[in-house]
Amino acid sequence: MLAEVRNESQWVPDRQVTLEAKDLTIDFAKAKSSIFGPRSYLRALNSLNFKMYGHHCLAVVGESGCGKSTSARIATKIHKATSGSISYKGRNIDDIVSSQELRDYRRDVQMVFQDPFGSLNPLHTIRYHLERPLKIYFNITNRSEMEDRLEAILTQVGLTPAKDVLEKFPHQLSGGQRQRVFLGKTLAIGAHVILADEPTSMLDVSIRIGVLNLMNQMKQDMGKSFMYITHDIATARYIAEDTMVLYCGHMVEWGNTEEITQNPQHPYTQLLLAAVPDPSRSIHDKLPTHRSLETPMWSPESKGCPYAARCPQAQAACTEFLPETKEIAPEHFIRCHLFV
């Protein structure tokens, strides 16, 4: 299955851009220290540029607070970008305002969350969760057509026998099964773009891989476009063709996943990847040197490379200017003054 995914010729021809971010930047107002003091801002994302494609998965990795979830929240119109934009199939999502268009957009772009329990209503059966979107978005009223669709969806997400599963309540299913139901719901809704925010971090190992395989299958066989937000870079390597590494709201290194994970070049990516647990490593293996400082809070006034304060290789330019993007190998991009 993986080998097929990695076979470029299979997906490149219909490589259709779904979501595209251009210079995406967002500031959040910080609590004021006094009523009369000036408002100050936290720059949670600074100038993100990425594309997502059909039949394709983009992994977003980086430490806690680096802005991973915020990028997905802007895409689902929960937050509005301060500057820059996200477009969907070429159209700026800020221009999507009429109720019909909004409805279509919300159908097409769906989020999947960490906690599968929180995202399913405990008072309703699985049938209710899946029937509703089929009625609303596809106007299915015919009983037998509905049953066929429900069965097809549950089979696609690996929950069989469908008849039994349909009558269950969320608490009667395991975490992995609930996450499958939720992915099934995105199918019932007819979403094309699925933004999965740590969808497996609460699942047990033995179950987690099944959900990842399901996502892989939805991507490959049904052409869904995935964003996979995760702390777990080994699983990102497993399902994502592309990866972007965020540090403090900035893309520091991105491109082909295999290239990024096996040949990291940015000092931060090198540190991050060296710290990932791996059976071939030992706890004695030293991390690349870095200064153990807390991650800086970026503000609209901040300048330079966000990693400069921790980077052992920082040069004079690093504290002055944000590095330009440079393609250091095919499909391998970096923002670092060491590569200009």
Next chain:
Amino acid sequence: MSALIEVKDLCVDYITLNGRVRAVNNVSFTIGEGEILGLAGESGCGKSTIAYALMRLHRPPALISGGQILFEGKNVLDFDDETLRQFRWKDTSMVFQSAMSCLNPVKTIEYQFYDIFKAHNMITNRQESIERAKELLRIVDIPEGRLFDYPHQFSGGMRQRVVIAMALALKPKLLIMDEPTTALDVVIQREILQKVYELKQQFNFSVLFITHDLSLMVEFCDRIGIMYSGQLVEVSDSKAILQQPLHPYTFGLGNAFPTLTGELKVMVGIPGTPLDLSNVPSGCRFAGRCFKASDQCHRVEPALIPQAERGQVACHQPLPLPALFAESDTLLNDCNDRLQESRDVG
């Protein structure tokens, strides 16, 4: 390596409205002096229950219903209150996942160290307490100038290091760590565990380490015990766990873990879901999910027994050395077929 702690046939029950549930069933293992033993297994398999029981920190509805816990040859279950109090702080200590929230938010770090030392008559005056606390902070790489700060002034990773420093305050012989770094980023996680390892080398204490991250466990531990449904099903050297698993469940776990390095291959996971502990079938508890299960497996419960030159395993048909299963791929395919058949039934 002589055994510091020896657990024999430990059983722990939870008394629930629907009757007794045995969360830990006849578990036996030893931890040597200076050894790091890991416990791995799916959520709810009983890892934390064991951790708490070892220190007799379990609370109702939990009840130790059988077995022995021998610490330096003496049964912890027979300790009177005073011996137990000494044992809990001086001989063992525990760090858990949410430990950083256990720091008292309205007291400085210095005061909290002082509290510990005072409670155990370790010091004669405040100044002595301060000196010792500074030394402990230095050990976990926190500038001693931060001693008089409050917990909220530290980052999550620093708070967890403070907790580890406190756990080491009384020079325990056994350190129990239950998911100590789960909430932290990987860089901080590695820094903390490297520190603990260094300290272990220096002071030669033993560690019981619990995590859901098998890769991390293989890196950090000397030996690993795999638990399934309240029982220990395999104990092996940590490097052997993934490379030459003995138990089909261990094999399944190994094939559910994508790795950062090495060949990219399709992983299959383990079909089915964990057992409901209030309704345990006869025979091997894993039989319903096992790709090797035979009739015997469904009837007779396998005991944990040593395998020649390898670890211990509780299985009627332990896996041969990988070199012997002609192609481990055949095994995987086998597994795959079974998975297709029995795909998560609702």
